[in-house]
Amino acid sequence: MIGSSPIIAEQRYGRGLEDLVAGDTAISEIDGRAGRLLYRGYPIEDLVGRVSFEETAYLVLFGEMPDDSQLENWSAELERWRDPPQAALDALRSVPRNAHPLAQFRTMMTVAACHIPEPENTELDAQWRRPARILSWTAALAARAIRHLEGADLVPPRDDLGYAANFLHQATGRTSSTEETTAFEASLVVQAEHGLHAAAFAALVVISTGADLGSAVLAGMGALSGARHGGANQLAFEMLEQLNGPGTARQWAREALARRLRFPGFGHRVYKCPDPRVRALEPYAEALLDANGDGRLWNTYLALREEIEGALGAKGIFANVDSITGLIYHPIGLPVSAFPIPFCLAIQTGWMAHCLEYLPDGKVIAPGAVYIDPTA
Amino acid sequence: MTKLRTLSSGFDWRAAKIDWPVTTDVGPGLAGVVAAETRVMWLDPSSGELAYRGVAVDSLAGRADFEEVAHLLIAGKGPGNDPRGLAEFRRQVRSSRALPRDVIELIGALDPDTHPTRMLRAGVSAVGCHELTVDDDLSGERQWRELRVVGQTAALVSAICHHRAGSEPSEAEPGCSLAEGMLAALNDRPPTADEVRALDLLWVLSAAHGLDPPTFTSMIVASCLADPYYNIVAGLSALRGPKTGGAAETVLDQLLPLRDPFEAEAWVARTLADGGVIAGFGHHAYRMPDPRVVVLRKEAASMARAHGRRELFEVARTVEVAATRALAPRGVYINVNFYGALLFNLLGAEPPLVPCLIAIGRMAGTAALVREALDGIRLYRPLSRYVGPAERRFESDGTS
Numbered sequence: 001m002i003g004s005s006p007i008i009a010e011q012r013y014g015r016g017l018e019d020l021v022a023g024d025t026a027i028s029e030i031d032g033r034a035g036r037l038l039y040r041g042y043p044i045e046d047l048v049g050r051v052s053f054e055e056t057a058y059l060v061l062f063g064e065m066p067d068d069s070q071l072e073n074w075s076a077e078l079e080r081w082r083d084p085p086q087a088a089l090d091a092l093r094s095v096p097r098n099a100h101p102l103a104q105f106r107t108m109m110t111v112a113a114c115h116i117p118e119p120e121n122t123e124l125d126a127q128w129r130r131p132a133r134i135l136s137w138t139a140a141l142a143a144r145a146i147r148h149l150e151g152a153d154l155v156p157p158r159d160d161l162g163y164a165a166n167f168l169h170q171a172t173g174r175t176s177s178t179e180e181t182t183a184f185e186a187s188l189v190v191q192a193e194h195g196l197h198a199a200a201f202a203a204l205v206v207i208s209t210g211a212d213l214g215s216a217v218l219a220g221m222g223a224l225s226g227a228r229h230g231g232a233n234q235l236a237f238e239m240l241e242q243l244n245g246p247g248t249a250r251q252w253a254r255e256a257l258a259r260r261l262r263f264p265g266f267g268h269r270v271y272k273c274p275d276p277r278v279r280a281l282e283p284y285a286e287a288l289l290d291a292n293g294d295g296r297l298w299n300t301y302l303a304l305r306e307e308i309e310g311a312l313g314a315k316g317i318f319a320n321v322d323s324i325t326g327l328i329y330h331p332i333g334l335p336v337s338a339f340p341i342p343f344c345l346a347i348q349t350g351w352m353a354h355c356l357e358y359l360p361d362g363k364v365i366a367p368g369a370v371y372i373d374p375t376a
Numbered sequence: 377m378t379k380l381r382t383l384s385s386g387f388d389w390r391a392a393k394i395d396w397p398v399t400t401d402v403g404p405g406l407a408g409v410v411a412a413e414t415r416v417m418w419l420d421p422s423s424g425e426l427a428y429r430g431v432a433v434d435s436l437a438g439r440a441d442f443e444e445v446a447h448l449l450i451a452g453k454g455p456g457n458d459p460r461g462l463a464e465f466r467r468q469v470r471s472s473r474a475l476p477r478d479v480i481e482l483i484g485a486l487d488p489d490t491h492p493t494r495m496l497r498a499g500v501s502a503v504g505c506h507e508l509t510v511d512d513d514l515s516g517e518r519q520w521r522e523l524r525v526v527g528q529t530a531a532l533v534s535a536i537c538h539h540r541a542g543s544e545p546s547e548a549e550p551g552c553s554l555a556e557g558m559l560a561a562l563n564d565r566p567p568t569a570d571e572v573r574a575l576d577l578l579w580v581l582s583a584a585h586g587l588d589p590p591t592f593t594s595m596i597v598a599s600c601l602a603d604p605y606y607n608i609v610a611g612l613s614a615l616r617g618p619k620t621g622g623a624a625e626t627v628l629d630q631l632l633p634l635r636d637p638f639e640a641e642a643w644v645a646r647t648l649a650d651g652g653v654i655a656g657f658g659h660h661a662y663r664m665p666d667p668r669v670v671v672l673r674k675e676a677a678s679m680a681r682a683h684g685r686r687e688l689f690e691v692a693r694t695v696e697v698a699a700t701r702a703l704a705p706r707g708v709y710i711n712v713n714f715y716g717a718l719l720f721n722l723l724g725a726e727p728p729l730v731p732c733l734i735a736i737g738r739m740a741g742t743a744a745l746v747r748e749a750l751d752g753i754r755l756y757r758p759l760s761r762y763v764g765p766a767e768r769r770f771e772s773d774g775t776s
Contacts, residue, residue, distance in 0.1 A: 002580075007402055007403065007404060007750025007760075008402060009401060009403070010399060010400070010401060010402065010572035011399065011400070011402045011447060012397050012398070012399040013397055013398065013409075014397040014754075014760075015394050015396050016396075016599060016753075016754030016755050016756050017409070017756055017757065017758040018397075018410065018754070018757065019397070019410060019597045019756075019759065020402070020547065020758040021758070021759050021760065021761050022406060022694075022759065022760060023760055024760065024761045024762075024763045025760070025761070025762060025764070026762070026763055026764030026765070028762070028764075029762040029764065030762075036765075038767060040764055040765055041716045041764060041765035041767055041768045042768060042769075042770045043767065043770075046769060046770035047770060050585045050654060050770065051770075063455070066771070067513045071697070074689060074705040080589045087485060087486070090485075091482060091498070093671065094478040094479065094482040095478070095502055095505035095506070096482060096505060096506060096631065096681070097507055098509040098510060098511070099506070099510070100505075100508070100509070100510050100514065100603075101463055101503035102606075103501070103504055103505045103508070103603065103605065103606070106501045106504075106605075106609060107482075107498065107501040107502050107505055108604060109501075110494070110497040110498040110609060111421070111498045112487070113494055113497065113498075114487070114491075114494045116484050116491065116500060118508040118718075138486060141497060143417045160730065161627075176701075186540075195759070195760055196757070196758050196759065196760050197757055198596055198597075198599060198600050198756050198757055199600070201756055201757070201758060202593050202595055202596040202597055202610060202756075205589050205592055205593045205596065205614060206593055206610070206613050206614040206617065208589060208617075208619070209590075209614050209616075209618070209619045209620045209622070210617040210618035210620075210622065211613060211614060211617035211618075211622075212614060212618045215613035215614070215616070215617070216611055217609060218497070218613045219593050219597065219610035219613045220608075221598055221606070221610075222593075222597040222602050222606040222607055222609055222610030223599075223602060223610070224598075224600070225600070225602045225606045226597065226599075226600025226601040226602035227514070227600075227602075227702065228599045228600050228601045228612060228755055229600035229602075229755070230600075231601075231620075241606040253479055260706060263712050269460075269755065269757045270527055270757070270759070276423065298482070317718065337510065362407040363590060363660065364403050364405050364619050364620075364660040364718065365406050365590065366405055366406065366407065366412070366586070366587060366588055366589060366593070366660060367390055367407070367409035367411035367587055367592065367660060368382065368407075368411065368415070368419075368421065368586060368587060369389070369405040369409075369410070369411060369413070369414050369419070369586060369587050369745075370389055370390070370391050370394055370412070370413050370414070371390045371391075371414060371415070371417065371418035371419075371427075372391065372392070372393060372409050372413050372414065372415050373390045373392060373418075374415070374430070375430075376390060376391065376392040
């Protein structure tokens with residue numbers, strides 16, 4: 001919608017396009033002062049724990065909650081693409097084991113993209129097929145990358161499991177408990193869309209050139225792979241893991257605050273208040289950690305959050321979603337270096353929704369650069 | 377606070393400094409938005425004037441080779457100013473063309489009819505897995521600075537040429553230039569001096585051109601502190617779009633089947649009457665012919681003569697004249713892809729390889745911009761205005 005919808009013709013903005021309103025969207029509403037996130041008008045608190053990731057993806061992509069038959073068709077389409085091209089799975093044999101898991105994932109995706117028919121046909125169901133294929137292929141490839149870290153092979157998908165449960169099954173090689181699946185699904189639901197964050201914006205720039213949806217998603221993955229973006233949940237968890245209990249956490253936080261260090265997982269460009277995704281996920285993380293006898297880690301998180309928010313909350317710095325997701329992925333048994341992967345799987349839904357919304361406008365996105373002239 | 381009338385022709389996109397936040401015009405496609413400050417390159421969209429590190433591109437075209445210009449862009453030192461640095465840079469970028477065996481095999485396992493840009497993405501990704509492991513500095517400062525990414529990409533494009541032709545992959549001679557190595561892979565014979573000069577010219581002219589979508593995509597990805605190979609995969613994803621580098625391929629798809637100027641003339645008339653598009657014409661921002669066209673047209677003419685393909689040049693020239701006559705009154709002019717694509721083809725590149733070849737040149741400018749930005753770059757994160765449904769309650773029976 002950046003292309004042709006009404007654009008505010010004169011704007012004031014900062015570096016990194018901070019505060020620039022790039023265009024209109026009907027996908028999500030983010031209120032950074034009230035701390036609210038709504039998908040197509042539904043507050044995420046209403047959705048989390050009550051709808052599946054499949055339903056959320058349908059809502060985000062196509063604008064409405066699916067009815068029973070729409071959901072059945074959409075789920076069937078997602079299931080249909082659970083087996084990515086064998087060549088993509090085999091691509092891992094050509095990369096060193098000590099490559100970053102996200103780089104391995106990337107290599108499989110780029111090989112998989114070589115197997116998307118070209119030109120993509122324009123049959124009616126293509127609008128469904130393209131996002132469904134991407135959502136399901138990436139889940140299988142991500143699971144393969146995670147299994148590879150453990151030196152294990154990918155287990156086949158299970159027809160009786162939905163998107164979230166099947167991913168966990170394929171990634172961990174075991175059947176997850178209901179609590180694990182529910183918590184993981186909740187993490188996918190609240191991370192399915194988040195406006196024009198850097199990765200969504202990168203995807204939109206790519207789609208604006210007339211490129212295919214898979215290319216746009218790859219660009220989004222590129223942005224998300226960065227330490228400052230999707231990698232932040234890994235860094236946030238590593239920080240927490242090094243702190244030995246709530247007492248140490250409080251003491252370390254005070255020292256770090258005095259030295260004005262930055263904390264991964266805290267602060268957000270848009271939210272200057274508690275991140276609604278954090279509040280939605282905390283009960284799930286607490287329950288999982290408790291069940292695992294890991295209440296100490298939970299208390300460490302709480303202590304750290306209280307210290308940091310107590311000191312910096314007045315400046316608008318609060319825990320963001322990256323501080324909490326690791327506390328779900330860790331008890332489920334995902335390796336730390338793979339934490340960014342579930343975020344990728346969920347948030348690509350939003351990128352694709354923005355791309356599909358943008359397509360009819362079609363104007364190429366190309367801002368300018370000012371040459372800083374040493375002679376001027 | 378700086379206020380800039382960026383969409384008026386009085387603004388030439390140069391300033392001594394920018395005081396953030398800035399107030400500017402904002403047009404469709406974010407035209408007029410200041411998304412970067414740079415010392416690497418200057419492009420004035422209203423005149424098409426282009427300079428690298430303060431040196432007008434006109435004065436580089438045909439005089440400096442691609443490696444010299446890449447060194448100028450990345451290190452900020454002009455040809456002649458730093459002969460030792462340049463020699464070292466040449467050695468580095470040329471030696472980065474040695475690819476891991478696994479990567480060659482990964483490409484060899486793909487269907488040779490896969491679009492080369494897709495094969496290149498897979499190859500770049502795989503190279504990145506070898507180049508940077510979990511223990512390395514993932515910012516890839518060295519890979520950008522030494523332009524290893526450019527040498528590696530050139531080597532991958534060579535491997536893709538061999539794979540498409542069904543010939544044995546062979547590594548470029550370590551001493552030969554990037555252009556020499558590429559031409560040898562394209563044509564399976566040692567290149568002539570004129571061919572080398574022409575490819576260098578093409579790469580020099582495509583090395584940087586503002587924040588077009590592939591470059592801007594790379595800047596966004598860099599702002600997230602992603603590794604260079606993720607960055608290049610993202611940039612390549614944008615480059616092939618039909619409205620960017622992909623258009624160069626379409627130019628050839630349109631020109632090559634036309635047998636003579638009469639057919640060309642008729643084709644232009646028919647295409648425009650049917651509301652079709654003549655590839656190589658029109659630009660999202662410019663309302664003038666791209667100044668780089670002049671030197672490319674001249675070079676294409678002489679290369680066509682040298683290769684016994686004058687008819688092809690005549691066809692192109694006819695299309696240019698007929699399309700300009702019809703489109704110029706609507707503000708649509710010839711762009712760099714038209715003769716650029718033709719010249720790449722005369723140098724031995726089949727149409728789908730052209731976006732890959734453009735990518736090699738462009739990567740020099742992108743690397744320079746990214747490297748310059750890495751120190752203080754701020755995450756790109758604009759906002760959107762919500763115009764969707766009003767807040768509604770979700771009832772768990774599925775109705776709302």
